[in-house]
Amino acid sequence: MSVRKPPNIDRGKHCLRTYATLRIYPQGISADEVTTALATQPTKIWRVLSGKPFDGWFLTTKGIVNSVDTTSHISYLLNLLEANTAFVELLLGAGSTVNIINFWHSDGQGGPGLNCDLIRRMARLGIEIDWNVYQQA
Numbered sequence: 001m002s003v004r005k006p007p008n009i010d011r012g013k014h015c016l017r018t019y020a021t022l023r024i025y026p027q028g029i030s031a032d033e034v035t036t037a038l039a040t041q042p043t044k045i046w047r048v049l050s051g052k053p054f055d056g057w058f059l060t061t062k063g064i065v066n067s068v069d070t071t072s073h074i075s076y077l078l079n080l081l082e083a084n085t086a087f088v089e090l091l092l093g094a095g096s097t098v099n100i101i102n103f104w105h106s107d108g109q110g111g112p113g114l115n116c117d118l119i120r121r122m123a124r125l126g127i128e129i130d131w132n133v134y135q136q137a
Contacts (some may be wrong), residue, residue, distance in 0.1 A: 014110035018103060018134065019062035020073035020095045022080070025097040031057040038088045040080060062103075070102055070112045074129070088125055099129050105134045 017032075021043070024034055031045045034057040046056035058078070061073040077100055081088050091098055105114045112131055122129060 014071070014106045014108070015068040015112070016105045016107055017067070017069045018068055018073060018105065018112070019060055020070065020077055020100050020102045021058055021060040021062075022077045023097070023099050024057040024091065025100055026055055026057065026091060027095040028096075029091075031055045034091075038080060038084055048059060050100045070104055070131075071115060071118055073102065074114070074118055078118070078125070081125055081127070082121065085125065088127070092126050098125075100127065101136075102129065102131045104126075104131055106136065108135045 025032075026034055031042070035042060035045075040059060042054075042057050042058045043062075044058040046054070046058075047053040048055055055115060058076065063071045065076050067073065081098075082099050088098060102112065111133065114129075
């Protein structure tokens with residue numbers, strides 16, 4: 001029995017711009033400790049002491065990944081998380097939120113998509129994904 005390979009999907013065909021943001025809302029540790037554990041400087045940090053309702057650690061691919069294919073942005077962030085799986089498990093086990101939110105702006109057609117590999121990778125890590133989708137009128 002032969003396995004047919006699905007056609008290559010151009011996921012960026014109708015996308016004008018896109019980026020992804022890793023959002024970590026840590027419980028029991030500070031956002032600074034997230035920076036140390038991931039050995040990565042965030043794009044932004046929220047602190048309760050600064051008047052935010054909770055601590056937050058954010059890393060965006062905007063200006064880092066040069067692609068209109070959302071999967072490239074998601075993969076970039078998953079690479080960071082997979083290199084730190086034990087820490088991600090620690091965060092989630094402590095009740096922290098770890099997820100990826102995507103910005104996707106199209107020419108009015110199509111929509112973002114995921115391939116099976118990305119879905120598997122996210123499932124192994126136990127993280128969720130969301131989109132903010134904007135279509136040009």
